[in-house]
Amino acid sequence: MDHNLSQDFIHGRIGTPVKRLDAVEKAGGYAKYIADMDFGTVLFSRLIRSTKSRARLVNVSIPPLPEGYYYISRKDIPEGGENRLHMITDDWRVFAEDEVRYIGETIGLLVGPDKSLLLKLESMIEIEYEESIPAFTIDESLNLKGGSIYGDDNLFADYHLQKGAGNIDSVFSGSSRIIEDEICTGFQEHVYMETQGMVGFFEDGKYVITASCQCPFYMRKAVAGVLAVDLDKIVVRQAVTGGAFGGKEHFPDVIAGPLVVALHVIKKPIQIIFDRKEDISFTAKRHPSRIRFKTALDENNKIVGMDIDIAINAGAYQSCSHIVLQRAVFSINSVYDIPNVRIRGRAVATNTFPSDAFRGFGAPQGIFACEMHMSHIARDIGIDDVAFKKYYFTVTGGLTVTNGTIHEDVKLPEMLDKILKASDYERKNLEYGKGNGRAISMSFYNHGGGFTGDGEKEIIKAKVRLKKHSNNQVSIYIANVEMGQGFQTTCSKVAAKVLGIPLADILYETPDTSISANSGPTVASRSMMIVGKLVQTAAEKLLVDWASDSEHTVEVDYVQPDGVEWDGNNFQGDAYPAYGWGICAVEVVVDPITHEVDTEGVWTVHDVGIPIDDLIVHGQVHGGVIQSLGYGSLEKLEIRNGAFYQNTLADYIIPTTMDFPSIHSDLVENPYEHGPFGAKGLGELVFDGAAAAYAAAVQKAIDKKISRIPVNPEYILSLRRK
């Protein structure tokens, strides 16, 4: 790794690493996260939550409260305000009404000055329920167990797509062999190291929320309707955010709703910070999935068609589950160009905690299922999985499952060459064979950058503002947050390079809805590719009229590149303008007695366009891959009696330093013409594939089909006993 951390990027390669702008402040413990900030005297609070999965709320009995203590409920929502959070869908309530739909649903908020007295008062609240039969799993939901939760079929979304104009049924009836498969993935908890937290207070007649969050403008929109006030009456400021991974995209809205109602009533600063057990028990998770394939082969064992049924567990409210489902659907053929594909995708309502955004946003489930299914076909026809998959690699001009076109240069063959060499794959694969307790395998994946289709143009409409100060420093006013991914540094580098000024003269202004331009949410691998490009364009404009020692502001709006065609009603055309691409190889040894797996090596090659900072990009690769390996191996999260059974860090296990070796990470450069200096999306791509590479390696080592994650010793034992 190059440790030359100078300003060389201004005149040389932009990827030349710099010292992250926030590194010393954080490593030295100077950075103030929400729990470290001083808001003067604050009131503390406890969310009062449902302890039943599905019930009518009969009565909530509150003990007499001492002076200065408050119980806030939906009755406190001001006239004209709605008991609805305006998220992607506005079905998630601020407070439960006559019924509760999941364990953890907010019923009220208890507020007061003393934390221990609050806990005592909380224990004295008595809630009377009239329970009915809940549905927790995808099957229970589809069978309408206990009666429907949503509509008359429990389907928040039900999509039907077909690739190609052929008759799928006749493709299947004319085929020589049909291979069927069912692949499942479970819940995953984000485990951002800093739990959810925010503080609300009044300032100049406005409701101010300072929060650990990814999307300040989302939060403003989510709660303004609750109070029936104009958007500018709500100010959301981002605090230093200790990790998010999608868990601080929409979920903070669920805390902000009760908080603003309490603020409206009490008019004093109020803090809500979750402890870890609350955070694991009562926040949104990655959607579990169950994906079924029927694949038709011809007499030469060539795939001639696929029929795919995708179902994801959305939980009790829809929130963004239909968009997550879209990503899962669009990712279901991973990097392969397969003919004659029919897809049904459903997001089902259950009585579990609502599932929501998590790095990858549906793609990890789709890609895991596709990769495992492809490896199962390879096993069934007796071909090595890598050789089999390679045959179906898409190419420039290749067709996607939405009948769109891959526009960019696809570098998969070059990437495969690199990883074959780096991992010594062919020698090892031959030597280890199958079922001998040691094996190496690979996964292939891609991830579309930005919002689906024309979402950037039609929904987000990003704006970016740059201001040149009279001292020749330049401020960047955008809504995209620094949450650990390094965006403060990389977007500042983009501006500094265009303007040819030192990084120290670029001021990334912390997102605040009262001053930032609304460049959209920090999600969907869009920050650098979309917003970074706007920063570049704005800096170029600023340069044209650059006059020393005078002030000057420019604002630019997103313009969709030509050539991207999308029909959002029928999901036809180019779902994404460009993709990041990845290959991950994993080598494992499986203990014959304990069934524990030692990971001996992890290799990756990624195409992220042009890296804006080598160190930050490799850091994203390492972190995303380890998080994905955790998903694939350790992170078991079950629902028992409607609640998350693993709810502390002692029993929800994430990777430590002892679980996986250092990752060999390599890149190919492949400039994207509409990205800043050629950059594409990255943050989610690096999560999408490693779980499948791990599962495929264990599959080869034990010579048994693996169809679900996490691949833990108990699962391996059950397969070996078959």
Added chain:
Amino acid sequence: MQEITFTLNGKIITVTENPSSRLLDILREKLGLTAVKEGCGEGECGACSVLKDGKLVNSCIVPIGAVQGVDIVTLEGIRDTEEGKCIIDSFAESGAVQCGFCTPGMVMASAALLRTTPKPNEYQIREALSGNLCRCTGYNMLITGIQLAAKRGEGIW
């Protein structure tokens, strides 16, 4: 309530507290030492790591009553020293810092390691950090950060 006297970042202090209160809460809320983070509250994540008589401990599971007469060092006590600066700068230059919430604990774990093992190998580094969780970095760059600190800081531990 009980009077408890201990050394904190080189100064002897006395606090009057319920002896079962968590050291973490006293450090953060009473003494304003917010470099010490609360990540889990049950001794699993290491974000609240401090040195107790030179050994790495999780301050969330240490009752204040147990620190009578001992030496406690937090990140605030080492960040301006030669060794603290060496670790912090090495982390910054190695890409070891992402969201930063685990990093103060990681700096403390590194200091505890380098004081006893100034030239650690990769396995020793991994063992020394095994009680500190990080969800962002995958640990690679924390390890190279400690290797850089060990190289640069030869003789200062």
